[in-house]
Amino acid sequence: MDVTRAPSDAEVVARVLSGDGEAFALVVRRYEAGLLRFAARMLGGRDAAADAVAESFVRAYRHLASCRDPARLRTWLYRIVANRCKSHLARRPIADVSLDEAPPVADPSDTAASLERAEQLALVRRALVRLSPEKREAFLLKHVEGLSYEEMAAVTGERIPTLKMRVHRAREALLQVLEEHE
Amino acid sequence: MNAIDPRIHQALDGELAPATLSGELRQAVERLVTAAALLATPIPAASLESRVMVLIRRPAPSRARRLLGWFVAPHAVTFRVRPVWSLAFAAVVALLTLFPMRHEGPDIGEHEGIAQFVGRFPGAQSVHAVGSFNDWRPGSIALEDVDQDGVWRATVVLPAGAYEYMFVVDGERWVPDRLAERLVADEFGRENSIVIVRPARR
Numbered sequence: 303m304d305v306t307r308a309p310s311d312a313e314v315v316a317r318v319l320s321g322d323g324e325a326f327a328l329v330v331r332r333y334e335a336g337l338l339r340f341a342a343r344m345l346g347g348r349d350a351a352a353d354a355v356a357e358s359f360v361r362a363y364r365h366l367a368s369c370r371d372p373a374r375l376r377t378w379l380y381r382i383v384a385n386r387c388k389s390h391l392a393r394r395p396i397a398d399v400s401l402d403e404a405p406p407v408a409d410p411s412d413t414a415a416s417l418e419r420a421e422q423l424a425l426v427r428r429a430l431v432r433l434s435p436e437k438r439e440a441f442l443l444k445h446v447e448g449l450s451y452e453e454m455a456a457v458t459g460e461r462i463p464t465l466k467m468r469v470h471r472a473r474e475a476l477l478q479v480l481e482e483h484e
Numbered sequence: 485m486n487a488i489d490p491r492i493h494q495a496l497d498g499e500l501a502p503a504t505l506s507g508e509l510r511q512a513v514e515r516l517v518t519a520a521a522l523l524a525t526p527i528p529a530a531s532l533e534s535r536v537m538v539l540i541r542r543p544a545p546s547r548a549r550r551l552l553g554w555f556v557a558p559h560a561v562t563f564r565v566r567p568v569w570s571l572a573f574a575a576v577v578a579l580l581t582l583f584p585m586r587h588e589g590p591d592i593g594e595h596e597g598i599a600q601f602v603g604r605f606p607g608a609q610s611v612h613a614v615g616s617f618n619d620w621r622p623g624s625i626a627l628e629d630v631d632q633d634g635v636w637r638a639t640v641v642l643p644a645g646a647y648e649y650m651f652v653v654d655g656e657r658w659v660p661d662r663l664a665e666r667l668v669a670d671e672f673g674r675e676n677s678i679v680i681v682r683p684a685r686r
Contacts, residue, residue: 326540330533342527352529364544419522423668426519445496445520453600473496473516474488480515 315372318363319371325383333376336447337383343442346431350388358382379456384439391435401449429479433472439472440468441476488512597644597681601627601651603661606634608653615649615676617642622652644683648676 303305317325326405334355343474344352362369364384369378409448443457445463451462458465492498495513502513545553568587601613610628618624619643627636650658659666663678 323540324537327533327537330536331531334532338529338532339524339527343523348517348527352532356532356535356539360539363536363540370571412604422518423522423525426522429519430523442523445500445516446523473493475633476519477488477492477516478518479513481512 306358310373311375312372313365315369315375318366323363326359326366329362329375329379330359333379336376337379340380340442340447341383341387343427343430343446344384344435344438345390347429350390354386355383358386361386372452374456376450377453377456380443380449380453381459384457388435388439425480425483428478429476432479433475437468437475439473440465441472444469491549492516500683534665592641595644595683596641597684599640599642599647599677599679599681601625601636601638601649601661602638602663603627603636603651603659604634605629605636605651605653608634608636612652612655613638613649614652614658615638615647615679617647617649622655627651642681644681646678646680648678650674650676 311329311332314325315329318329337355337358338351341354342348345351345354356380363378368374369375371378430441433441439458440454441448444451449457453466454460454465455462460468489512491500491505492511492512493510495502495505500642502510505513541614599617600657603611607609608629611629612622613625613627614620614622625638627638629636646672649664650660652658658674660675661677661679664679666678667675668678670676
């Protein structure tokens with residue numbers, strides 16, 4: 303075995319299931335950035351996203367044996383986080399979602415370009431939060447997390463034509479908002 | 485929301501090269517690609533590794549504890565209804581309240597019960613039940629042979645209690661009910677049937 307090679311997801315899952323619980327830290331390190339970004343864009347806030355992702359990791363650890371295809375661990379984790387986010391949004395009205403938990407603060411060292419980028423990001427986030435959770439989820443999985451429609455179907459449990467329609471509608475809504483603010 | 489040119493979707497789905505699009509369409513594609521790139525910016529946050537590993541090192545809560553937790557935790561219940569169905573439901577409730585459905589059959593009071601009289605009298609023209617419940621007057625409780633099979637039936641509501649009775653066949657022949665719960669001799673040397681009517685509502 304090549305000891306310098308990073309273990310595959312399937313290998314890590316096998317280690318955890320055989321009793322090496324500490325190996326799960328590899329899973330956290332490998333996927334936390336993407337899952338945190340996805341949850342933050344879904345929920346509109348960093349703190350809520352961190353809670354959702356941490357709870358999802360714990361849930362994933364406790365139910366790891368039910369992951370039918372460890373090679374597709376990433377998709378399985380996105381599914382858990384997506385469900386967590388949608389449960390969170392169902393409890394918490396969208397109007398309560400804070401987009402400004404970490405507002406861009408002007409700093410003398412900021413360049414005009416970085417401030418413009420921050421403004422653009424705020425605009426996109428505002429446009430994104432106006433989408434329904436299902437359309438937001440579809441757009442993020444497709445264009446931000448780079449999942450294929452097949453992977454998106456595994457994450458959401460929806461049919462591919464439904465997901466394509468959601469992505470199309472999300473693009474249309476976002477483009478409309480972006481063009482209004484040109 | 486306006487539908488956008490399908491070629492924008494094709495370009496974003498990798499089915500069409502953006503370079504082949506006109507300037508306006510290419511600009512729309514670039515706007516969406518830029519938006520996605522902005523959203524893909526990593527979220528600056530402390531690593532979750534230590535937090536997660538502390539949690540998973542703790543023993544998992546027992547099923548009973550999780551169940552208890554579920555009961556004490558607040559849960560949001562969301563109903564998604566179409567107004568048309570809500571209005572229809574409200575209308576049905578209002579109608580049922582204003583015009584309660586009347587059940588078929590006799591109304592039964594608190595101290596009343598149902599008595600059923602059944603006798604086999606082939607060829608009879610009429611059968612009546614007479615007894616202490618109607619002061620032995622023929623005519624008030626007429627049995628019917630609906631199927632023309634010689635079996636005569638009547639169902640009536642009577643005050644709860646025990647009654648003596650007989651059948652009067654064709655207005656002149658008095659016969660006891662052999663299916664009765666009990667038979668009792670009367671002062672005329674005949675056998676009267678006994679029916680016990682129990683209150684329908686307890």
